[in-house]
Amino acid sequence: MTKAGSDIPDIADQLATLRSSSLTSVVEKEIERLILSGALPPGERLNEFQLAARFGTSRGPLREAMRSLHAKGYVEVVRNKGVFVRKIPIEEALEIYDLRSALFGLAGRLLADRLTDEMLIRLKEYLDLMDEIAAAGDFERYYPTNLEFHAYLVESAGNRTLVKEYRSFVHRLHLCRQRTLVQAKGLYVSNHEHREMIDALASGNENRAHEAFFRHVQRAKQRFLSTFDETAKAQATKAD
Amino acid sequence: MTKAGSDIPDIADQLATLRSSSLTSVVEKEIERLILSGALPPGERLNEFQLAARFGTSRGPLREAMRSLHAKGYVEVVRNKGVFVRKIPIEEALEIYDLRSALFGLAGRLLADRLTDEMLIRLKEYLDLMDEIAAAGDFERYYPTNLEFHAYLVESAGNRTLVKEYRSFVHRLHLCRQRTLVQAKGLYVSNHEHREMIDALASGNENRAHEAFFRHVQRAKQRFLSTFDETAKAQATKAD
DNA sequence: GCGGTTTCGACTGTCGACGATTATCTAGGG
DNA sequence: CCCTAGATAATCGTCGACAGTCGAAACCGC
Numbered sequence: 366m367t368k369a370g371s372d373i374p375d376i377a378d379q380l381a382t383l384r385s386s387s388l389t390s391v392v393e394k395e396i397e398r399l400i401l402s403g404a405l406p407p408g409e410r411l412n413e414f415q416l417a418a419r420f421g422t423s424r425g426p427l428r429e430a431m432r433s434l435h436a437k438g439y440v441e442v443v444r445n446k447g448v449f450v451r452k453i454p455i456e457e458a459l460e461i462y463d464l465r466s467a468l469f470g471l472a473g474r475l476l477a478d479r480l481t482d483e484m485l486i487r488l489k490e491y492l493d494l495m496d497e498i499a500a501a502g503d504f505e506r507y508y509p510t511n512l513e514f515h516a517y518l519v520e521s522a523g524n525r526t527l528v529k530e531y532r533s534f535v536h537r538l539h540l541c542r543q544r545t546l547v548q549a550k551g552l553y554v555s556n557h558e559h560r561e562m563i564d565a566l567a568s569g570n571e572n573r574a575h576e577a578f579f580r581h582v583q584r585a586k587q588r589f590l591s592t593f594d595e596t597a598k599a600q601a602t603k604a605d
Numbered sequence: 606m607t608k609a610g611s612d613i614p615d616i617a618d619q620l621a622t623l624r625s626s627s628l629t630s631v632v633e634k635e636i637e638r639l640i641l642s643g644a645l646p647p648g649e650r651l652n653e654f655q656l657a658a659r660f661g662t663s664r665g666p667l668r669e670a671m672r673s674l675h676a677k678g679y680v681e682v683v684r685n686k687g688v689f690v691r692k693i694p695i696e697e698a699l700e701i702y703d704l705r706s707a708l709f710g711l712a713g714r715l716l717a718d719r720l721t722d723e724m725l726i727r728l729k730e731y732l733d734l735m736d737e738i739a740a741a742g743d744f745e746r747y748y749p750t751n752l753e754f755h756a757y758l759v760e761s762a763g764n765r766t767l768v769k770e771y772r773s774f775v776h777r778l779h780l781c782r783q784r785t786l787v788q789a790k791g792l793y794v795s796n797h798e799h800r801e802m803i804d805a806l807a808s809g810n811e812n813r814a815h816e817a818f819f820r821h822v823q824r825a826k827q828r829f830l831s832t833f834d835e836t837a838k839a840q841a842t843k844a845d
Numbered sequence: 846g847c848g849g850t851t852t853c854g855a856c857t858g859t860c861g862a863c864g865a866t867t868a869t870c871t872a873g874g875g
Numbered sequence: 876c877c878c879t880a881g882a883t884a885a886t887c888g889t890c891g892a893c894a895g896t897c898g899a900a901a902c903c904g905c
Binding site for chain 2: 387389425428430432433434435436437444457460461464470471475524525526527530572
């Protein structure tokens with residue numbers, strides 16, 4: 366039983382990762398996971414000695430992993446003080462939303478030229494599924510499905526570099542504290558925008574697809590901004 | 606004499622850089638410079654011992670710099686073999702051109718909302734200057750001026766993250782071998798496109814500005830592709 | 846002479862240790 | 876009582892060394 370099925374690929378994958386560049390890579394991915402999952406919250410200090418002990422390695426590979434994470438924009442390095450999980454201020458989050466919009470818009474533009482019948486069918490299945498989930502008010506299921514839908518769109522655009530960069534932006538957006546609030550807000554609204562996007566794709570009009578995709582993220586940015594303003598107001602009220 | 610004047614800022618600057626995060630950062634920037642300048646051509650292997658000796662440090666900081674350069678997409682790491690300056694294949698270069706288009710388009714869109722009279726004046730000065738240089742057939746001056754013009758546009762969009770990412774893409778594009786050919790081709794043509802871009806900005810129409818900016822890079826992509834095809838043909842002929 | 850094998854060299858991966866810097870705690874003076 | 880200065884501890888920056896791995900040249904058998 367243990368030989369067949371789902372746990373084999375995991376082992377093979379881990380081994381491949383270990384072979385490809387070993388400790389540093391493994392450590393880096395693990396820390397990245399911890400950061401994105403929220404186990405290492407923004408502002409948290411990453412103690413080299415402590416983490417090295419945790420992973421059972423020396424500080425060398427750890428420092429290399431830190432450097433990589435720094436270059437990717439996940440952590441901040443302060444000389445003689447240590448590295449910290451980046452706190453992304455609201456202004457930068459808005460900047461990233463704009464960049465994400467541009468990249469997502471590009472995905473739409475590229476997709477309009479590549480859309481196959483099978484893809485269209487699958488996309489419409491996603492739409493129906495999300496309508497269903499939204500109608501049931503199942504937040505827990507909507508969010509990952511929504512994420513999967515967007516990932517499928519970007520990955521189908523046929524531009525690998527785009528996929529990497531887009532992911533990078535989405536991940537960085539997770540380092541903003543308001544994240545949890547954003548998720549719960551305006552999900553019902555978004556599926557209507559999704560239909561507009563798919564319609565635009567189906568029309569084969571690059572510019573129309575671009576605009577639909579671009580505006581979708583721009584609206585997400587607005588929702589993000591409004592929840593931020595609300596919490597700011599709430600905190601102001603609370604402070605009274 | 607040695608105390609006064611131009612060499613003092615250099616020392617101060619070096620010291621500041623050394624204080625901020627020291628060896629690793631210095632080494633990283635130097636290697637990045639060597640790569641972008643072409644002193645370390647794509648495919649070149651980066652020997653840790655050699656480079657460490659060259660910079661007068663041990664291998665530790667060097668390896669960290671390598672990791673950072675890897676995360677930034679400048680080098681490729683092969684376990685137990687070493688790191689190599691990335692060879693960007695033509696397909697990936699085209700992908701990056703699309704991303705650059707999207708980001709530059711965003712810059713145009715943002716600029717259309719922020720354009721001041723002073724900026725417009727400065728931009729028109731750039732246009733006239735480049736017309737002049739182009740008329741004189743001075744390639745050597747046109748290229749850096751053109752680069753400066755584009756940098757000014759992106760930096761004026763008011764999005765710091767955009768500036769970083771845009772630069773990253775431009776730099777990566779330098780790792781494609783065809784670079785030198787691209788530079789010399791179609792420079793006269795481009796200033797006409799520049800005027801279109803500035804006109805679009807002046808109109809204050811976001812979408813129009815976006816399209817003008819986006820298409821400008823798309824045309825550069827086409828020029829790049831055509832020079833590549835030509836050299837491919839030339840090589841095919843040569844092979845006969 | 847040629848293919849396979851073995852040995853050798855170079856280089857990377859990893860580690861532990863030393864020196865330097867910063868933060869913290871405590872003691873003394875105002 | 877507060878503030879400042881010194882000492883101590885924690886932690887980062889850097890280095891040199893050892894072990895594992897890959898490639899290449901030399902060697903041997905056919």
